[in-house]
Structures are given as C-alpha cells and as structure tokens.
Amino acid sequence: MLQYLKTKEEREAFIDKYDNFLFDCDGVLWEGDRMFDGVRESMKLLREKGKHVCFVTNNSTKSRKSYLKKFEDFGIEAKIEEIFTSAFATATYLKNVLKFPTDKKVYIIGMKGIKEELALEGIQSCGAEEDSGLFDNDPVPDDKDVGAVVVGLDTQVNYKKYSKGFAYLTRNPGCYFIVTNEDSTFPQHGSFYPGAGAIAAPLITALDRRPDAVLGKPALNMLEAIFAEYKIDPSKTVMIGDRLNTDIEFGLNGGIDTLCVLTGVTTKDELLSEENKVKSTYYIDGFGDFEWKEAFSLYDKKGNSTVSSSNLGDLLRGLGQNPTQAEVRELIKETAKSKNIPENQGKFKFLQFDIDFGTFLSILTRPDGFKPAGSSQEFIQGFQVFDKEGDGYISAGELRYVLTNLGEKLTDEEVNELLKEVEVGKDGRINYVDFVTVVLSN
Numbered sequence: 001m002l003q004y005l006k007t008k009e010e011r012e013a014f015i016d017k018y019d020n021f022l023f024d025c026d027g028v029l030w031e032g033d034r035m036f037d038g039v040r041e042s043m044k045l046l047r048e049k050g051k052h053v054c055f056v057t058n059n060s061t062k063s064r065k066s067y068l069k070k071f072e073d074f075g076i077e078a079k080i081e082e083i084f085t086s087a088f089a090t091a092t093y094l095k096n097v098l099k100f101p102t103d104k105k106v107y108i109i110g111m112k113g114i115k116e117e118l119a120l121e122g123i124q125s126c127g128a129e130e131d132s133g134l135f136d137n138d139p140v141p142d143d144k145d146v147g148a149v150v151v152g153l154d155t156q157v158n159y160k161k162y163s164k165g166f167a168y169l170t171r172n173p174g175c176y177f178i179v180t181n182e183d184s185t186f187p188q189h190g191s192f193y194p195g196a197g198a199i200a201a202p203l204i205t206a207l208d209r210r211p212d213a214v215l216g217k218p219a220l221n222m223l224e225a226i227f228a229e230y231k232i233d234p235s236k237t238v239m240i241g242d243r244l245n246t247d248i249e250f251g252l253n254g255g256i257d258t259l260c261v262l263t264g265v266t267t268k269d270e271l272l273s274e275e276n277k278v279k280s281t282y283y284i285d286g287f288g289d290f291e292w293k294e295a296f297s298l299y300d301k302k303g304n305s306t307v308s309s310s311n312l313g314d315l316l317r318g319l320g321q322n323p324t325q326a327e328v329r330e331l332i333k334e335t336a337k338s339k340n341i342p343e344n345q346g347k348f349k350f351l352q353f354d355i356d357f358g359t360f361l362s363i364l365t366r367p368d369g370f371k372p373a374g375s376s377q378e379f380i381q382g383f384q385v386f387d388k389e390g391d392g393y394i395s396a397g398e399l400r401y402v403l404t405n406l407g408e409k410l411t412d413e414e415v416n417e418l419l420k421e422v423e424v425g426k427d428g429r430i431n432y433v434d435f436v437t438v439v440l441s442n
C-alpha cells in the first residue's frame, strides 16, 4: 500500500522505523551540480539519529573517490565505504565473481570512473578516454589480451570504440561483455539525455546477444555487496530513489521497503497510475518540501494557496536563492506568458497575478536557481579592470557601466539606490572595495 509521507510526524515515524537508509544520488540528492533543498538537513538528522547511510548510484562516470569529493563540496558527510557505484560494482564483480586474470585487460567504452575503479582492484584496462575523439574507420588490430569489454555512460562515445569493443567480443574467445547499468536515460541540465543503456544498445544489436552481466540497479549484486559490507537486517533497511525501473525495482527485488522521491525521473502521475506495476512503499515530493511549503504559506496573503507575483523575489530570497532584480522580472514575465496574463501598457509591464505552489516549485527548481551569489572578490575583480591607476578608485560612470551591463545587469534606478550607500569623492570617483563591502553587507 503506497503511503504518502505528508506530515512531519509521518516522516519522523518513517525515520524511526528503519536503521539503514540506501540513497540513490542523481534526482534524489542533487541534479548535476545543484543539491536539492533540505538534503543536507535530512542527512544530518539521519547521522544524529545514528542511522546507517549508503549511497547507491548507477552513475559510472565518477569513481567513489570523485563522489566523495562531490559530497564534501556539498557539505554532506560521507565515507568512501558508504558509496556504491555501478563502476565499483563492475570492478568488484570482475575481480571477485569472474576472477578476472591479472594478465588480461578490460576494454572500456565509458568514462574515467570505470578506469579508476578497475585500477583500484588491480585490473588493467584500455580504451575509454584514449579512444575519445577518434573518428577514423581503420581496421581494428587484434588484441588477444582483452578479456572483457565494459560499457557504461560515455559522453565521448564514437564508432571507433564500438568497432573495437565489437572486434574483441567477436574475436577473443571467452571475452566477457559487461554493462555497468542499463538506465535508458540520464537526467541532467533539467532535462533527459541518453543513459548507459542507450550507449550499450548499438553493441547489443551488432552482437545480437545480451550482455553477460549488467551490474547496476535493479540487479541485486550491489545490494548483496552492501548487505555483505554492513551485515544489515533487510527488514530494517529502506531504499530511497527517484526511478521506478531501477531504484524501486532494486528494493523490490531485494525484498526491502522503498521510498520514491519525486524530484527526479518519476512523476506523481506515473507513480500513481494504474499501469504502474512498480509500487514503492512510500513517496514524498522532495526533502525540502516542508520548508518550501512553509515559506510559501507565509506569503499566501489571500489564503487561497497562491502568492502574488509581486512577492516572488522576496520568497525566492527567503529560501536561499539570490536572483537579481532583472532575473525576478524575467521570471515574472515568463510565468505571466505561460499563464496567458495579458501585458499592461502602464507602469508595470504585467498586472500582479497569483502564482500557485506547483508553478512556484517549477520556478524555484529552475536550473541554476540555487547557484551562490557572486563573491566580493568576483565583483572587485570586475571593477579592477577599470582601475587604470591601480589606486582602488574608479569613476561613478565606470561603476555604473559594470553594474548595468555585466552580470547582475541592474537598472539605472537600482544603481542610484546603491550609490546612495557610498561616498563619492570630489573627483567623482569611488572606492570600489568599500562599495562592494557596503553593498554585500546589505
């Protein structure tokens, strides 16, 4: 029975019920370089409660070491042994299950995450980046040392790599064909792109056979590795993911409970539809939902679950975003257009209009919405270009030019407001370091 974790109490009861929380990463914790709201707080809460946390991702482009760096950059606590990627699963499968000989090597159609993980298991490899950018159609020489071809997500995939992979698999007896994971798509830049399954498909067609092994979710090898590593009780374990045919199916295959998070691939309609046979135990809209709903309701002056477009900028800033005035105007304009709000010829380009929570969510989660504001150093460097004398002063005109034309693109009125805050010298010049300090402190 699919349960929607709506209230704070329901979420707390959920956390108390389990000891081990297995997290998918893309679409759950972050999308590309943007961490989802509420993730850091949720992870911190789990640690404080002494819960086991594991990260289980089908993304093979990064090694566990690179993932660790990503967690550190986001300020999320993680240890390398808590991270399970399909590249790592592939490496341990070759070593422990296939007992891959040390004098043989693996040909990689994929990225450096696979190469790094294979090297850590003492497995030799070739291909990957060294064959990127090649378009020639020369004959592929024999290489009898290739004992396996591993295919993962490869943004530099080309005909040469496919030809080599195909040649080794057809010419070398016993050569293993291994696919890191078969995700059909890969979410990034707020959209979907071909996934590792799509990269492997041409080779499957050419060979007219299935791979000898597919390692990522929903296959059980990663779950078995996690159970072995942590000796955990499946009944006290929950898998949290955004994708039904990988994450949720993975949990179902392993007999553990699942939580579907709607910040990634799966939509609410898909999850709840009659046709969907992969039902999770629970679902939530996202980790930051509560904070967002709460902030939204503060601006819901009419009490009809909407906010006025005139409050949009304040609301976004209240939730930690740093849109410029120009950006807020642009967002309002786009939203008005999408809702067919007519333009007004008067002072305000658009009449004030109401924004519902769903629309607000799509504005809030736009690409780069949570990017940090420029640091004072960046602003200072921008002004330094005009500081010919190098004495820390530029003219008010130059300062206005930078502010209205570059980056922030303020209006003249906004610049006038800012200039009220600083002293302009008799010669009309401004100490721009002071200016940046004053402006940013406000």
Ligand SMILES: [Mg+2]
Pocket (backbone or CB within 6 Å): 024, 025, 026, 027, 028, 241, 242, 243, 264
């Ligand atoms: Mg995902």
